[in-house]
Amino acid sequence: MEKYAAFRSPQTINYGRDAFKEVGKEAASRGKKALIISDKVMGSLGYISECRDILSQEGVDSVVYSGVASEPTDVFVDEALTLFKKENCKIIISLGGGSCIDTAKSIAVVATNGGYVGDYMGLRKIATVNPIPHIAIPTTAGTGSEATDATVIANTTTDVKMMIKQPAFLPEVAIVDPILTVSSPKHVTAATGVDALSHAIEAYLSKHSHPMTDTMALSAMNLIVNNLPNAYEDGEDIDARENMSLGALQAGLAFSNSSVCLVHGMSRPIGALFHVPHGYSNAMLLPAVLEFSKESATERLADLGRIFEPEAENYSNKKAADIAVSSVKRLCLNLNIPNLSGWGIDKQEFESVVSKMATDALASGSPQNNPKVPVQHEIEELYKVCYVYEFSSEDKVK
Incomplete structure (x- = not known):
């Protein structure tokens, strides 16, 4: 340190x-x-x-x-x-x-x-x-x-x-x-679960991370990655629910002390203008933002890739980081997370406020914590990408 x-x-x-x-x-x-x-x-x-x-x-x-x-x-x-x-x-x-x-x-x-x-x-x-x-x-x-x-x-x-x-x-x-949490319906379990995962990931990628937050973030990512699919498919699986609750708690402790990054900065304007629940807006943005940030966070994203696929322990950091991004995409696909268009947001209305959303995102301060710090036009372009983003169904990165 x-x-x-x-x-x-x-x-x-x-x-x-x-x-x-x-x-x-x-x-x-x-x-x-x-x-x-x-x-x-x-x-x-x-x-x-x-x-x-x-x-x-x-x-x-x-x-x-x-x-x-x-x-x-x-x-x-x-x-x-x-x-x-x-x-x-x-x-x-x-x-x-x-x-x-x-x-x-x-x-x-x-x-x-x-x-x-x-x-x-x-x-x-x-x-x-x-x-x-x-x-x-x-x-x-x-x-x-x-x-x-x-x-x-x-x-x-x-x-x-x-x-x-x-x-x-x-x-x-x-x-x-x-x-x-057992009463949470499937769509809420999905949205809040990816929200918790985004907290853990961003806490780990944040420029303000430190050993205490890293410990919490890594544990949270492991708990969420390995239990969210089960909690989603079987809401009565109390073991999965328990692990998800602990993972969300640890992710909260992590990001509260290291801060969130670009996903959250971009998410808040979507919620404010289009009333998309916070968990969903984070999930809609997470894969594309990870792709944007990957080259500046290869080593840390590789750690996430090895949580998704333990056999990636012997892979290069670049390949493991690619696995992290593709695995997050596949998770969102399996949880039926829609893109912004699929949510029902009117394209013309969305495009008319892209500039305002990018300005508001930057003003929040969160994007400045990102491994790769974006400028206004990059955030605007990311919003447009996320509007029509297709979550990958590929099984593995070759």
């Missing part, structure tokens, strides 16, 4: 089967009234009522905001923050996917530091007051948001996804229970 590195994580991480049952004890030591941030799907599955029952058994009262839908927005943050203050809550519990967790992170910080959540973007406003204690409970194996100090919130006025990263946004407690 040429210089020191930092590694941040939640104060407590409870993970494994039935970890959900610990939410009552974790909450009771931090306050007696909780605001649960969730969505209607979690309500219909019974997870919200189960959470409230566990809290009640430990003497913790609760109220629910279930207005989060798809990608998190500043409107959700404002609405939930109003309820938090009205009900005089003392802790926040997020229960759901990354959108619920990111919304809760924002409330926890703004509740004690004031202002508009967008004020914290780019470190324009620093959170100097401790946030409200936040217990994050993911119900998908994908975003890793339960272990990161970043939140992504859409500005509904400018149609920009605001990437905000400060230590104060890190949840105090993460509860990762794979049993909660």
Whole structure:
């Protein structure tokens, strides 16, 4: 290592089967009234009522905001923050996917530091007051948001996804229970799974990676590559679900401390303008971006190629890196990930905003962490490539 590195994580991480049952004890030591941030799907599955029952058994009262839908927005943050203050809550519990967790992170910080959540973007406003204690409970194996100090919130006025990263946004407690992910349908398992893989890959390729993040990223890639197909084909495979949950958690810890790269920089504008869920937009971009970056990241992509195909241990780095890219393509094909055109995005409308998306991607800062740093016209061209991108069905790189 040429210089020191930092590694941040939640104060407590409870993970494994039935970890959900610990939410009552974790909450009771931090306050007696909780605001649960969730969505209607979690309500219909019974997870919200189960959470409230566990809290009640430990003497913790609760109220629910279930207005989060798809990608998190500043409107959700404002609405939930109003309820938090009205009900005089003392802790926040997020229960759901990354959108619920990111919304809760924002409330926890703004509740004690004031202002508009967008004020914290780019470190324009620093959170100097401790946030409200936040217990994050993911119900998908994908975003890793339960272990990161970043939140992504859409500005509904400018149609920009605001990437905000400060230590104060890190949840105090993460509860990762794979049993909660069994309810995820196949398409959600696919999208969130490739999202987690992209986190691990980008954490490993990032210019800010270091030995601690490398350890987490390599473990995450191994867990995800070897378990995502099984979790997708058989949602009841609890072993695969457990390994995916652990992989997503490790990927979150990795990228939170080393940062993401070009995939995420390009993904956010797609979500903001076309409302494509984050996991899908990452998956749509990942293979093409890896092809773009390959020559500048051959050695590290070779490590990924050897995870996909252990026999590549004896291959050259170039050949193993080629295997990595072709294997990611094939994985996306097998998971039925569509390209942007297949998602239904109008071509003319897409092309009319390519320049804006490229500008917004660069402004996020993430592309600058990429092994090969793109300029504006290269990102514009990548967007066009990804619009009609065909995922490969080839079996192996010869």
